[in-house]
Amino acid sequence: MADPELDFTTGESGASATIPMQCSALRKNGYVVLKGRPCKIVEMSTSKTGKHGHAKVNMVGIDIFTNKKYEDMCPSTHNMDVPHIKRNEFQLLNINDGFMSLMADNGDVREDLRVPDSELGKEIEQRFAAQEDVLVSVLSAMGEECAVAIKQMTGK
Numbered sequence: 001m002a003d004p005e006l007d008f009t010t011g012e013s014g015a016s017a018t019i020p021m022q023c024s025a026l027r028k029n030g031y032v033v034l035k036g037r038p039c040k041i042v043e044m045s046t047s048k049t050g051k052h053g054h055a056k057v058n059m060v061g062i063d064i065f066t067n068k069k070y071e072d073m074c075p076s077t078h079n080m081d082v083p084h085i086k087r088n089e090f091q092l093l094n095i096n097d098g099f100m101s102l103m104a105d106n107g108d109v110r111e112d113l114r115v116p117d118s119e120l121g122k123e124i125e126q127r128f129a130a131q132e133d134v135l136v137s138v139l140s141a142m143g144e145e146c147a148v149a150i151k152q153m154t155g156k
Contacts, residue, residue, distance in 0.1 A: 016084075017142040018033055018082060018142065019084065020081060020082070021080060021081075021082045023076050023078050023079070023080050024046075026057070027041070027044070031064070031083055032059065033081040035072065037068070038063070038085065038141040038142050039062055039063050039064065041059055042061060044060075045057070054075040054077060055075070055076040056074065056075055057073070057074055057075075058072075064141065064146075065139075083142050084142075086139070086140045086141070087139050087140075087148075088140070090104055090110070090136050091133070092124065092127075092128060096111070099111055099113065116146060123150060124136065124147065133152070134151065135152075136149075136150050137149035
């Protein structure tokens, strides 16, 4: 008999948060996981092959959530993880106790995203106080989410 405790209506697909990609195939302005964090590549340089035969790729990346700088070096033939990055836009409905109420295109409302502690967060609060209709761009990767941009809603 089936176990009545199991709920299959919600669940993860089991898909990985990253995909492997050969280091030499990565490009500037692309994304990569450096030191366990999803980063945007801002600088890349390749050294010549040494006496052991591997060209090395030196990468500098900026964390897409915290804006911290990370550096890593990897042989060009080795694989590195590339994060799956998803960008969604939500309409800002309300701000309550530092959390934003956001509505998706399909009408679903979420209230679990914190207002960022940055200039962007101040701008979101100012525009909300001025009762402007704004869209908030939310970036999600590797189980983390963060508001990264804001723009004026166009007339409907």
